[in-house]
Amino acid sequence: METSQIALLSSVQGITEFLPISSSGHLILAPLLFGYALQGLAFDVAVHLGTLLAVIGYFRREIAAMAVAMATAPYGRGPLTGEARLGWMLVLATLPVVVLGLPLKAVLEVLRGDERLIALVIAATTIGFGLLLWWADARGRRRRDEHGIGWRDALTIGLLQAVAIIPGTSRSGITITAGLLLGLTRQAASRFSFLLAIPTILMAGALESLELLGDEAPVDWLALALGAAISFVVAYLTIHFFLKFIERVSMLPFVLYRLLLGAVILGLLYL
Numbered sequence: 001m002e003t004s005q006i007a008l009l010s011s012v013q014g015i016t017e018f019l020p021i022s023s024s025g026h027l028i029l030a031p032l033l034f035g036y037a038l039q040g041l042a043f044d045v046a047v048h049l050g051t052l053l054a055v056i057g058y059f060r061r062e063i064a065a066m067a068v069a070m071a072t073a074p075y076g077r078g079p080l081t082g083e084a085r086l087g088w089m090l091v092l093a094t095l096p097v098v099v100l101g102l103p104l105k106a107v108l109e110v111l112r113g114d115e116r117l118i119a120l121v122i123a124a125t126t127i128g129f130g131l132l133l134w135w136a137d138a139r140g141r142r143r144r145d146e147h148g149i150g151w152r153d154a155l156t157i158g159l160l161q162a163v164a165i166i167p168g169t170s171r172s173g174i175t176i177t178a179g180l181l182l183g184l185t186r187q188a189a190s191r192f193s194f195l196l197a198i199p200t201i202l203m204a205g206a207l208e209s210l211e212l213l214g215d216e217a218p219v220d221w222l223a224l225a226l227g228a229a230i231s232f233v234v235a236y237l238t239i240h241f242f243l244k245f246i247e248r249v250s251m252l253p254f255v256l257y258r259l260l261l262g263a264v265i266l267g268l269l270y271l
Contacts, residue, residue: 010227013047014234020173025122046224050231093158094199104165123265125168130258137251140180146192
C-alpha cells in the first residue's frame, strides 16, 4: 500500500468509527473514490485495532471502575447500581451481535462482491438512518444518563447495533439513535455507544484474525503498524472533541453530511 493510501484510510477509520456517519461505508467508498484497490482484511484489522486501543485508552478509568464494581457486585446478588449496572448492561447489549453477527456478515460478503450494489446500499442506509438520527435527536427527551439504562434498553440498543453490519448504517450512529429514542442525553448516548464499541470491535477483530490465519498472502507489517498508529491518534482526538461539543452542536451537522453523502453517491451512480 502507498503511504498516502495508508494515511487516508487510517484517518477515515479513526474519524468515522465514532462519528454517526459509518466507518464501514467510508472504508469501502474511499478506495473507490480515490482509485485505490480495496484494502485487504489485514489492514482492516489493523486500523480497527488502533480505534479499539483509542477507546480503551480514553475510557480507561471508567473501564477499570466497571471491572472492579462487576467483580465485587456480581449480577444476581441484589440490585445493581452505578458502574456495575453499566458494565452488565454493556455485556447484555453485546449479545445480539454474537447471535446475529455471522448471518449478517454473510450478507455483507455478498454485497462486497458487487461495487454498484454496495454503493447503492450505502447511499440508501446513509440517507435513511441519517433521517432516523435527526428524528431521534428532535424527539428524544434527553433526560437520562448511561447509568440509568435497563435491560430492555440494553437489548434494544444491541439489536439495532447488529443491523450496523450493513455498510452505511453506522454502528455509532444507530446506537446513538437508539439511546436518544430511549431518553438518554446526547453525551450519555454517545458514551454508551463508545463503550459498547469495545466488545464489538474485539469480537469482529477476533473473527477477522481467524480468517487471516488461513491466508497465505504476504503481510506488510510496516503498513499495518502505521495504519494502527494513525487510526489510534485520530480516533482518540475524535472521541475527545465529539463528547466535548455534542450537547451544544446537536446531531444536525452529521445528519446533513449523511444526506449530502448519500445524494452524491446516488448522483455518481445514475448521472
